[in-house]
Amino acid sequence: MKSDLCSKFTICIIEDDPWYGQLLQYQLSLNPDYCVSLYTSGQEFFEKVTARPDVITIDFSLPDISGDKLLKKLVSKYPGLPVIVISSQSKIVTAVELLKQGATDYLIKDENTKELLWNAILRVRENVSLKQEVKRLEQQLHEKYTFNNLLKGNSPALQATFGLMEKAAQTPVNVSITGETGTGKELVAKAIHMNSDRQKGPFVAMNMAAIPSELVESELFGHEKGSFTGAQGRKIGRFEEANGGTLFLDEIGELPAAIQSKLLRVLQERELQRVGGSETIKLNVRLITATHKNLADEVRAGSFREDLYYRIIGLPINLPPLRDRSSDIVFLAKHFVDDFCREYRKPPLLLGPGVCDKLLAYDYPGNVRELKTTMELAAVLSNGTEIKPSDVVFTPSARSNELLAEEKTLREYTRTIIRHHLNKYQNNVPLVAQKLDIGRSTIYKMVQEGEI
Numbered sequence: 001m002k003s004d005l006c007s008k009f010t011i012c013i014i015e016d017d018p019w020y021g022q023l024l025q026y027q028l029s030l031n032p033d034y035c036v037s038l039y040t041s042g043q044e045f046f047e048k049v050t051a052r053p054d055v056i057t058i059d060f061s062l063p064d065i066s067g068d069k070l071l072k073k074l075v076s077k078y079p080g081l082p083v084i085v086i087s088s089q090s091k092i093v094t095a096v097e098l099l100k101q102g103a104t105d106y107l108i109k110d111e112n113t114k115e116l117l118w119n120a121i122l123r124v125r126e127n128v129s130l131k132q133e134v135k136r137l138e139q140q141l142h143e144k145y146t147f148n149n150l151l152k153g154n155s156p157a158l159q160a161t162f163g164l165m166e167k168a169a170q171t172p173v174n175v176s177i178t179g180e181t182g183t184g185k186e187l188v189a190k191a192i193h194m195n196s197d198r199q200k201g202p203f204v205a206m207n208m209a210a211i212p213s214e215l216v217e218s219e220l221f222g223h224e225k226g227s228f229t230g231a232q233g234r235k236i237g238r239f240e241e242a243n244g245g246t247l248f249l250d251e252i253g254e255l256p257a258a259i260q261s262k263l264l265r266v267l268q269e270r271e272l273q274r275v276g277g278s279e280t281i282k283l284n285v286r287l288i289t290a291t292h293k294n295l296a297d298e299v300r301a302g303s304f305r306e307d308l309y310y311r312i313i314g315l316p317i318n319l320p321p322l323r324d325r326s327s328d329i330v331f332l333a334k335h336f337v338d339d340f341c342r343e344y345r346k347p348p349l350l351l352g353p354g355v356c357d358k359l360l361a362y363d364y365p366g367n368v369r370e371l372k373t374t375m376e377l378a379a380v381l382s383n384g385t386e387i388k389p390s391d392v393v394f395t396p397s398a399r400s401n402e403l404l405a406e407e408k409t410l411r412e413y414t415r416t417i418i419r420h421h422l423n424k425y426q427n428n429v430p431l432v433a434q435k436l437d438i439g440r441s442t443i444y445k446m447v448q449e450g451e452i
């Protein structure tokens, strides 16, 4: 690339006064990392230099071309190249004009020029290496956030999800993600954001179920000082925080009815007013929602607004539970163990005989999150070079503990379990009977008798 210059940091000086030019060349060449060449006119520079230098210094008053014209030519030939103008003119307006046109620095010719130029070039180098570092980090970030790198697994269901995520990343359409807890809904939302043209904007996540209902409105839309008791200062809401990026609303089914209409209005009008405020804030936010509920059922039951449902549904992505994508289970288990060993600098661990069978026999109510913690614990418990079945411990889920603590009769437990399955499988009685390994007639009878 730099064959006509050299492989070091290349500096071209364009200066018609040979004595002054040589002085600058000598001074800069004291740095062994620099390769400095001198040209006495713009014409000589363009004739001799074909490769892009790292920095150019130009004399403002050359005989063959004015400083501003030369600057324009250099900026258009080498976009982004640092150009330092050296001039005997100390007029501020000239300096400002040249800086506006793309000069990196403007130095006055006097007894301090050598030192000022030395420092200006050090700054340019610092800037160049910072830009390279940013580029490298951006590249790394991009690789880190590719779908394959974020979401591990080789099941056909996950591959199909990648196809939908690709479509979502390419367009600004709203996205709604459904799936049981721990299936990776937030990860999918983040991956879409990081692969969309909003990747440099913020990704803001808010879980509706985690916020007391009386605070949801102010969390989402912000508030002005004094707008309600306890509002001691202005608060910027999550919508405003996410401006220019993506807002991920988890557990959208929990959104209080009173706020649903305000959310609909904000989405339709793409602007909001903070609670207690009158200023209108324009929004440019991509919305991704998630829920483990069946929102269509919520609409039918009257607890979720139909118009809001159609507004947010956009591109639907369903993440199947982990137990229904068994080919991901062992793949993910291995991935989490490898990750854990790398992070804690432990030698790699194999999955020993019997581990895969044990992993595949379990039903993962907590999905990938549960598998992850189970495998991390297995890696901690393991004493040798492999994980044994006894290292894989499935902790009873909080849900089942809670359920047992209720101390119901067996009949009541049966009813609860059947009701849960009917809700989950949209009242598909044959499927529920098959899942629970009971006769369909048992279910029909309970329904008939009003027990369910």
Ligand SMILES: Nc1ncnc2c1ncn2[C@@H]1O[C@H](COP(=O)(O)OP(=O)(O)OP(=O)(O)O)[C@@H](O)[C@H]1O
Binding pocket: 150, 151, 152, 153, 179, 180, 181, 182, 183, 184, 185, 186, 187, 188, 250, 292, 332, 368, 369, 372
């Ligand atoms: N395919 C996957 N590959 C790697 N890690 C995953 C995958 N799916 C989920 N995880 C991990 O599982 C955990 C749970 O994921 P996440 O929080 O995205 O799930 P969720 O569906 O949003 O859960 P919840 O409904 O409880 O909010 C996270 O640690 C996430 O990194």
